[in-house]
Amino acid sequence: MSGLSGWIGYGASAADNQGVIEKMAGPLARFDGHAVQTAPLARAALALAAPEGSALLYRHEGVALALWGNVALRDQALLAQAGEQGLGQTLVDLWRRAPQAVCEALHGAFALAIVDEKSGEALLATDRMATFPLSWRLAGETLVFGTTMDAIGLHPATPHEIDPQGLYNYVYFHMIPGPATVHKHVQRLQPGYCLTYRQGRVETKPYWNMDFTHGEGAGESFGTLKEEFKSLLRSAVAEAAEGTQIGAFLSGGTDSSTISGMLTQVLGKPAKTYSIGFEAQGYDEMEYARIASRHFGTEHHEYYVTPDDVAAAIPQVAAVHDQPFGNASALPAYYCARMARADGVTRMLGGDGGDELFGGNERYSKQHVFAIYDRVPAVLRKGLLEPVVFNFPAGDAIKVVRKARSYIEQAKVGMPARLETYNLLGRYGAAQVFTDDFLKSANLGDPLACLERDYGRSEAKTLINKMLALDFKITLADNDLPKVVRSCELAGMDVAFPFLNDALVAFSGRLTPQQKLNGTQLRWFFKEALKDFLPMEIITKEKHGFGLPFGVWLQGHPQLQALATDSLSDLRQRGIVRPEFIDQLLGQHLKEHAGYHGTMVWVLMMMEQWFRQRPQA
Structure with a gap:
């Protein structure tokens, strides 16, 4: 993968900064071994590691640019300029004229950083889908960034500190939705976003948004x-x-x-x-x-x-x-x-x-079915359907009535919260999973707030397009x-x-x-x-994918059992998850349904394994 890292607003000389940027560059190539290039300046520095043809590091008169990715310029004038003076200088010139125009000019997957120590300005950007991640942290007037957060934590101004909210959101989603991260004060750029830095101040904003206007109009043949x-x-x-x-x-x-x-x-x-x-x-x-x-x-x-x-x-x-x-x-x-x-x-x-x-996830059709209920007149829903279904004699014993109740209960939940009706953490209950002390440091409503924020960001008018935009x-x-x-x-x-x-x-x-x-x-x-x-x-065929039968294998494989048990045993010492929940998960729950409960074993085990790889965390 490789990537880039760097900072602006810190240092006394390029010689002093060389050691810091080399240290930050260490995580960039630790797995794929690509050569690292560095560009230390007096008050800024960049590092880049990427395969040949996917890396550009440019430095000239106090300005440095790092571009990682397989990009193209569609504008013919810019192509001609790049042919004459090089891509690096062309992009720097464009940035000076119109910072956001640099991002709009690049097509493909990329991460970009430009720093100018003389003007005290910088630009960070990731591609339209955030294929190549880019995270950042502002500490005082120092902006530190990297395509891996491990690099950010190696800068003297930005040591890492775990954010309990990030851990809670991880267990909820099995990943951590951006822009937040597992580290306090560290954020990730969103898809199609750029960050501008001027004299210690930062602003993030989109340079691209998905346009559904044409498709939600007349359409084409x-x-x-x-x-x-x-x-x-x-x-x-x-x-x-x-x-x-x-x-x-x-x-x-x-x-x-x-x-x-x-x-x-x-x-x-x-x-x-x-x-x-x-x-x-x-x-x-x-x-x-x-x-x-x-x-x-x-x-x-x-x-x-x-x-x-x-x-x-x-x-x-x-x-x-x-x-x-x-x-x-x-x-x-x-x-x-x-x-x-x-x-x-x-x-x-x-x-x-x-x-x-193109609309291929099963939840799109399921939500379409639930949305039909919204089109039923309210007087009919509340005056007839719901009273009949929920007051039907012995309804719990009749399958069709139980299904009708479940359908109405889910349909009445607004989007996007309805997408999380069967959320695994929600099924267990946060109070049953996490310790009381940990829950005091986390906002239990934050995961759904994240979804609502991202769902509401799209200007799409139809349910399917709003779900697609959320899934991007x-x-x-x-x-x-x-x-x-x-x-x-x-x-x-x-x-x-x-x-x-x-x-x-x-x-x-x-x-x-x-x-x-x-x-x-x-x-x-x-x-x-x-x-x-x-x-x-x-x-x-029905959709499947590379699903892993972890829970099933966990039942009969001693090495997996030992790894899971050992991981969750260490996790219980961190004060995050209740010891009694871990005992119940590894005992009763797995015996009841290995495939279902094995997912939570995996999620908690991977959290502990991540901690082990980073003792400083």
Whole structure:
């Protein structure tokens, strides 16, 4: 993965700052080993580590720029200028004229930092989907930043301090929604956001927002959109595959199959594809990956993850994340990327983003069904339906009545809180999980406040588009992208996401709500447009993915049991989780339903493993 780090507003000389920036640069390349470049100034410094072709470090007369990513300039005048004087100087000149214009000019996945010690100004930015993360902290007049928070904690002005709210939100979401982090005073830039720094003051604001206006209007014909979509998709895959030894994740789902098939077309030869399987009933999807591979003629590679693999990789997966991260799919993603790296592949293509752009998540159709209730006249709902359903004699014993009650109860919960109706922490109860002292330092309403803030940020008018906009942030930027990017970093692998190509993202905004969710039919346009490309078994299969059978394996694997028990035993000493809850979780709960309660074991175990990798935390 690599990345960048640096600061502005601290130091006495470039020589003095060299040692500090070298220390901060240490975490950037600790897993993938890319060469580190540094640019120390008297009152600022930058460090950068990235694969060749993805790194630009520029320094001239008190100004330094670090750009990490695979970016392009679409503006012809800027392209010409960059050809004459170099990309670094071109971007600095543009920044001086119009800071936000720099971000708008860059297309692709990137993290950017510009510091000018003479004027006391700086700019930080991440791409439109926050594919490449960038965190920051202001301490007095010193702005410290990095693509890993570990680098920020190594600066003398910004030592880390754990934020209990971050830990609470982690257990609630199994990740920590930005802009907050697990560290006090450290924040992450949101997707499509930039930060400007002037003489000790900072301001963050969006330079890009998803535009649904066109799609929520008249829309366009299916035939025209279909051909444009396939052309944009092919271009996005070709751009992501350029100049590298390329491979693709292939789970057998719609998105990974599409990317793998398009990659074979682009290359003009069988693409290298990689799949992970599990020897556990109900979890193995390898047959669908084989169907896709046969259909497109890919050079396919498989690996079956074992419980021993899980036990061996848990500490490593915890270590590569700069804050607690509980998505168990990170582990199979790591083994998949590691298999490809051993095969000589240097960049993997992931299918992430397809669901969030084109309407593929099951919750979209479920919420559509709940929203129907809102359209029933209030007088009918409150005067007839609800009294009949909730006062029906012996209703608890009648299945159809119980279902009706459950439906109405959920439908009456407003969005986006309704998305968390079955939240795991909510089911246990925060007071049953956390100690009293810990709960005094956390706001239990903060998780839903985070959702409401992000849900309300979109200007979309329709339910499906408001959910998609929320998922760009919560599902992609906070969860799925860190999972894949960090897992690939651990394997020494670069990764790209063709569906998140700027042109494809903009195209998806032009689709009508019905083209994304046709009644309860998910991703209608996508499947119709590709039904002559994808095998029918893939189009009609139920969504699955790289789910990990951790809870099931935990029941019968001594090494996993020992690791989980040891981790949760140490966690109970931190005063965060009630010891009696841990006892109940490892005893009664797992015996009752290993798959369900195993998720909480994983979340708590990964939190403890993250603490162990960072003794200073």
